[in-house]
Amino acid sequence: MSQIIKHDQELMKKINKEMILNLIREKGPISRADLAKITNMSPTSISRIVTDFSELGLVKETNLTSSGVGRKAILLDTDPNSIHVISVEMDQSISKIGVVDFDGNIILKEEVTYDSHVMDWEKVVDKICNTIGGIIEQENSTESKIIGIGIGIPGIVDDKSGRVVFSPQLGWKDVGIVDYIEKRFGYKTTIDNLIKSKAIAENVYGSTKGSKRAALINFGTGVGSALIVNEEIYRGITNSAGEIGHTTIDPNGRLCDCGRIGCLQTFITEEALIQEARAFKNVYSIKEIFDSEIAGENWAINLIDRLYTYVGIAVCNVICMYNPDTVIITGKLIEERPEILDVIMKRVDDRIWAPFKNTYEIKGSNLCEKSGMLGVASLVINKYLDAEL
Numbered sequence: 001m002s003q004i005i006k007h008d009q010e011l012m013k014k015i016n017k018e019m020i021l022n023l024i025r026e027k028g029p030i031s032r033a034d035l036a037k038i039t040n041m042s043p044t045s046i047s048r049i050v051t052d053f054s055e056l057g058l059v060k061e062t063n064l065t066s067s068g069v070g071r072k073a074i075l076l077d078t079d080p081n082s083i084h085v086i087s088v089e090m091d092q093s094i095s096k097i098g099v100v101d102f103d104g105n106i107i108l109k110e111e112v113t114y115d116s117h118v119m120d121w122e123k124v125v126d127k128i129c130n131t132i133g134g135i136i137e138q139e140n141s142t143e144s145k146i147i148g149i150g151i152g153i154p155g156i157v158d159d160k161s162g163r164v165v166f167s168p169q170l171g172w173k174d175v176g177i178v179d180y181i182e183k184r185f186g187y188k189t190t191i192d193n194l195i196k197s198k199a200i201a202e203n204v205y206g207s208t209k210g211s212k213r214a215a216l217i218n219f220g221t222g223v224g225s226a227l228i229v230n231e232e233i234y235r236g237i238t239n240s241a242g243e244i245g246h247t248t249i250d251p252n253g254r255l256c257d258c259g260r261i262g263c264l265q266t267f268i269t270e271e272a273l274i275q276e277a278r279a280f281k282n283v284y285s286i287k288e289i290f291d292s293e294i295a296g297e298n299w300a301i302n303l304i305d306r307l308y309t310y311v312g313i314a315v316c317n318v319i320c321m322y323n324p325d326t327v328i329i330t331g332k333l334i335e336e337r338p339e340i341l342d343v344i345m346k347r348v349d350d351r352i353w354a355p356f357k358n359t360y361e362i363k364g365s366n367l368c369e370k371s372g373m374l375g376v377a378s379l380v381i382n383k384y385l386d387a388e389l
């Protein structure tokens, strides 16, 4: 047999396996007969593939049987505990660390705080590792299987080499975090940009499921976006596509933490707003600024009004650049005050160029603060399945 034909057959087998596993993940509990019917494959092929999944522990027979006429068939479903991922969502001063199962449930969650601008990166990572170590100990006393560690990080992340190229939020430049963690625990470790991870989670589990052209914009300690095209993240040449927070809005504006002047995020992030607000009042959080706005304090009304304008501009710019069918708004800003989604929609509708009107839908995330952890877990699970199937 020629090498090419053999290669094609192997690839076909892999595609079929992925398709059947996805069907069980989406439609389970489901019978072998229904899988054969949906995929047009022979019952023998289905049985063989299902046996492979059972051996890996991914799929199990449930104690349910099919309803309707004819012989009762045992239904299959995924085993959520067959795969566990240690998932980390890093931000400027806090990391969420937990365990995500094969079905996308967060079954354990802890938090670690630090000051990334004062501490060396090794100290920050050691703090996170101490918590990971504790979780691994707990996991080892169960039947479950950890397949790897995934970390979502704000900033420019080289997902292939496992290095953080530049993260203004963390104050990190060229940090080899994957090497460091793999040496400590021996588990395969995957990193990606946090916003790209969130977009993946929305596409697998959340608000953009089924969308072919979706954009996600995150308003948090930074401002960033991610684009999903045909179920895949658009990464650009160095995995940096979507860094809208550092597009220049005002060349005479304020200094950004990236070292340049007048970036979009200097009008939007909590830290930037607090700095400006302090000319009027000693506030420490965006919540206090919102409280002052609700109390009718003029400075706060103007500052929040300007914030909405720039958020609207950011969303309009993304819509003009990518022409998405869905725009998901995520991040601390909207988690803090979900009702601002309506304000954002109105600002975008008022500003958007006419040909784009009614071409998009703006939504909040239904995964909310879970999306970062679920996204990196998905990346780790996909890599694992790619290697195993």
Ligand SMILES: [Zn+2]
Residues within 6 Å of the ligand: 245, 246, 256, 257, 258, 259, 260, 263
């Ligand atoms: Zn900047």
